[in-house]
Amino acid sequence: MKTLKTALVAAALVTAAALPARAGTIENLERERAILLETLLAADMVPQDRNTKVAVSKGRLIDLERMVIRDKSLAGRNTPHVRAAFESYDLTFLVHAATEKNLTLLDHWLEEVGVSTQSLMNARVGRR
Amino acid sequence: MTRTITTRRAALAGLFTAALLASAAPLPAAADTDATWTPAASERLIKLPGNYLKKAIDNDFAKSGLAVALNDNRNLIGLKTQTLKDLQSAIEQADGDLRTELRHQFLAEKRAYLELTARQHDLRRRQAKTKIRVYERLLQKMGRRQAGMTPQKVALIAKQDEARQRFEGSLASVDTKLFRSTMTAESRYAREYAKNVTAIEALTRAIQEHPMNAQTEIDGMAVTKEDYLRQLIGENEAELALVQQEETVLGFMAKLVSLDALALSDDLAGGDADDDVARDGQDNPTAVTSAVDLFVTR
Numbered sequence: 351m352k353t354l355k356t357a358l359v360a361a362a363l364v365t366a367a368a369l370p371a372r373a374g375t376i377e378n379l380e381r382e383r384a385i386l387l388e389t390l391l392a393a394d395m396v397p398q399d400r401n402t403k404v405a406v407s408k409g410r411l412i413d414l415e416r417m418v419i420r421d422k423s424l425a426g427r428n429t430p431h432v433r434a435a436f437e438s439y440d441l442t443f444l445v446h447a448a449t450e451k452n453l454t455l456l457d458h459w460l461e462e463v464g465v466s467t468q469s470l471m472n473a474r475v476g477r478r
Numbered sequence: 479m480t481r482t483i484t485t486r487r488a489a490l491a492g493l494f495t496a497a498l499l500a501s502a503a504p505l506p507a508a509a510d511t512d513a514t515w516t517p518a519a520s521e522r523l524i525k526l527p528g529n530y531l532k533k534a535i536d537n538d539f540a541k542s543g544l545a546v547a548l549n550d551n552r553n554l555i556g557l558k559t560q561t562l563k564d565l566q567s568a569i570e571q572a573d574g575d576l577r578t579e580l581r582h583q584f585l586a587e588k589r590a591y592l593e594l595t596a597r598q599h600d601l602r603r604r605q606a607k608t609k610i611r612v613y614e615r616l617l618q619k620m621g622r623r624q625a626g627m628t629p630q631k632v633a634l635i636a637k638q639d640e641a642r643q644r645f646e647g648s649l650a651s652v653d654t655k656l657f658r659s660t661m662t663a664e665s666r667y668a669r670e671y672a673k674n675v676t677a678i679e680a681l682t683r684a685i686q687e688h689p690m691n692a693q694t695e696i697d698g699m700a701v702t703k704e705d706y707l708r709q710l711i712g713e714n715e716a717e718l719a720l721v722q723q724e725e726t727v728l729g730f731m732a733k734l735v736s737l738d739a740l741a742l743s744d745d746l747a748g749g750d751a752d753d754d755v756a757r758d759g760q761d762n763p764t765a766v767t768s769a770v771d772l773f774v775t776r
Contacts, residue, residue, distance in 0.1 A: 412656060413667045419645045425638060428631045436637040439644060449655050450648040 375421045376435050379414040382407060383444055390456045404455070411445045419443070438462070513547035513601060515539055515608050519615035524623070527691070528706035535612060539605065548601045555598060558591045562772045581742055588735050588773060595728055595766050599721050606717040613711045620704060724766045731766075731773045738773075 386407040389400060418424070424432055440447040440462045448458035460466070517538050523531055539545050565584045572580050627635075657664060685691055701709070 409665060413665050416671070417667070419642055426631055426635050428628070428634055433630075433634055436634060436641055439641045443641070443645065445656075446645065446648065446652050449652045452655075 374423075375414065375418045376424065376431055379411070379418050379442070380435075382410050382414055386411060386444070386455070387459065390459070408445055408455070415443045415446050512543045513604070515542035515544035515605065517542075517608065517612050519612050519619060521619075524616060524619055528701075528703045531616070531703070531707075532710060535609065539609075544601060544605060544608075548598070548605065551594060551598050551601060555591070555594050558587065558594055559769055559772070562587050562591060562769065566772060578742075578746065585735060585739055585742065588731075588738075591769060591772075592728060592732055592735065595769075596725075599725055599728070603718060603721050606714040606721070609714045610711050610718075613707050613714070617704060617707050617711075620707075727766050727770070731770070734773045 386404065389395065389403045389407060392400065395403075418435070435442045440458070444455060444459060448455050451458060453461070515538075517535060523534060526534055562584070565580060565587060569577060569580045569584060
């Protein structure tokens with residue numbers, strides 16, 4: 351009986367793993383954007399590696415951003431994910447917005463999250 | 479001997495008159511169990527453009543038992559009107575007992591005509607009422623669909639439209655800047671997408687120019703689907719009002735038939751009959767007003 355239960359649980363796990371977990375266009379875009387930001391902010395990366403990785407990510411993001419804006423299934427889909435994505439165009443469509451504003455990706459992102467030269471200059475080192 | 483014949487004719491005429499009087503006033507429509515039409519206000523109908531929607535409902539009606547019954551009855555009315563005209567001309571040429579017999583026949587045929595017309599009215603009323611019910615359900619469903627838009631959803635759609643506009647507006651300049659350098663080449667997705675867009679645009683243009691895709695119009699003015707549905711409901715309400723008015727005409731005809739029957743009975747009792755006045759036909763042989771002449775003459 352115990353063997354049968356174990357076999358059933360194992361079979362269920364194998365079936366669940368075999369089913370493809372299809373991510374939507376927004377999820378794919380967010381994953382790729384997270385990788386790009388991680389690359390941009392990575393302190394332990396040499397500039398050449400960073401440039402190569404950013405170029406690859408940027409190419410993918412151009413397509414993914416276009417896929418999201420053209421995805422008809424997202425129209426009116428009132429989920430927190432979709433709402434958050436369209437709440438801030440400049441952060442979601444990072445590559446297109448940065449190119450539109452003639453800014454580098456990092457400058458644009460920092461500006462959008464509220465980190466500017468002025469705010470950094472005004473910052474003080476202190477204990478939290 | 480002459481007195482006996484006259485008494486018998488008067489008795490026969492009295493019986494005939496009584497039968498006509500009993501049946502002439504209210505004319506109940508025949509119970510048509512097969513003459514039904516039960517269209518459904520489905521989601522598919524809501525998605526159709528206005529003029530297709532009307533065509534779909536008309537096609538559905540054409541396949542129904544009600545449409546078959548209406549057509550059959552219309553043909554019967556046409557034939558009956560012809561019979562009445564033939565009898566009327568025959569009465570003009572006949573005299574004596576044959577004339578009396580023909581007048582009896584004429585009255586009986588008038589009664590049959592009234593029954594057929596009453597049935598036609600009943601079927602037309604059913605058709606108009608069913609159409610109104612379907613159009614009203616469609617309007618309600620469309621309203622419910624629009625009521626499903628919460629303020630949050632409306633705001634999201636507005637944001638999405640805004641994002642799309644900004645995206646499309648900056649796309650050309652972004653493309654120029656992005657693909658200017660040899661570092662960033664166009665992806666397979668971008669190339670295939672552009673190809674598909676060209677094909678889609680060609681197809682969309684063809685659809686827009688297609689004569690069957692004309693927008694719904696009322697008096698040459700483009701209208702929304704809701705307006706068009708309201709117009710269709712109005713047209714069917716008008717049909718119902720006309721049927722009601724025609725029933726009044728039918729009531730007067732029934733009254734005339736009963737008066738004619740009384741006059742015939744009176745004539746037979748008196749031994750004399752008035753001359754009939756013949757009049758010529760109308761444009762639409764099945765319209766109830768085209769038969770008025772057959773009833774105003776005796």
